[in-house]
Amino acid sequence: MSKLVIGVTGGIGSGKTAVTDYFSSLGITVVDADQASRMVVEPGRPALVKIAERHGQDILTDEGTLDRRKLRDIIFDSDNERVWLEQLLHPLIRNQIVQQLEESESPYTIMVSPLLVETDQHVLTDRILVVDVPEDIQRERTMSRDGMSKEQTQAIMAKQASRNQRLEKANDVVDNSGSLEQLFQQLDQIHQTYLGLVKA
Structure with a gap:
């Protein structure tokens, strides 16, 4: 088992898949709760x-x-x-x-879960990385991706931890409201941080 397990979470439509796909491309094992x-x-x-x-x-x-x-x-x-x-x-x-x-x-392992902070899954992790976007972006992305109504999207968001609740639990935060290039630049830095923690 890897020495370090990083929990990745974020609300619906925050872009968790883009984040975990990038870690995967760096040779990091991704364990997906979904x-x-x-x-x-x-x-x-x-x-x-x-x-x-x-x-x-x-x-x-x-x-x-x-x-x-x-x-x-x-x-x-x-x-x-x-x-x-x-x-x-x-x-x-x-x-x-x-x-x-x-x-x-792999040197460390990513465990991604939409309900990481809502369930006891977070106890399986050493650090929590939150993929953060403003709630209006969450809504827009989810509605266009899943073809859901505003009401359905809002109902799902209401069942998840709030943005503030997630951020309170975060050891690390990545802002995914910009371009993929901006996202990957942040992830490159975080990847180096995690490799450093493993070696420490």
């Missing part, structure tokens, strides 16, 4: 069976995979269902993340 959350509900996994038992076969696509949109609608309308799902999935996702962190062989 990917882990998809893996634990793949066909044949116990979690998918339990979700189908609770919500019926309608929650599955014709190919037998989880219909994420239907599930998202259900948990948006019901806090009880959201809590049930979190209790089922969070331990499984955590186990998946831990396994991938242990397999990492």
Whole structure:
């Protein structure tokens, strides 16, 4: 396992993928909590069976995979269902993340999660890097990328930690309101900082 685990987080539409893709291009292992959350509900996994038992076969696509949109609608309308799902999935996702962190062989490891500060996932990290953008940019990017309404986007943002809550937890902050070139310049500096911490 790498000596240093950096947690990367940011609100929806902040550009976490651009950040983690760049770290990946530098040879750094990226462990993605969203990917882990998809893996634990793949066909044949116990979690998918339990979700189908609770919500019926309608929650599955014709190919037998989880219909994420239907599930998202259900948990948006019901806090009880959201809590049930979190209790089922969070331990499984955590186990998946831990396994991938242990397999990492790069100088340090990036663990990216949209809910890093909202869940206990942050305890798996040594430092937190927040990808920060103003909330109006978050909204615009999310609506144009995902084709969501302003209301849907606002509802998702309301369920996430606020910008200030994330920044309070941050050891490092990268500003992603400018160009990709400006973003990558910041990440180059941060990369050198992290390599320095590993060697220290």
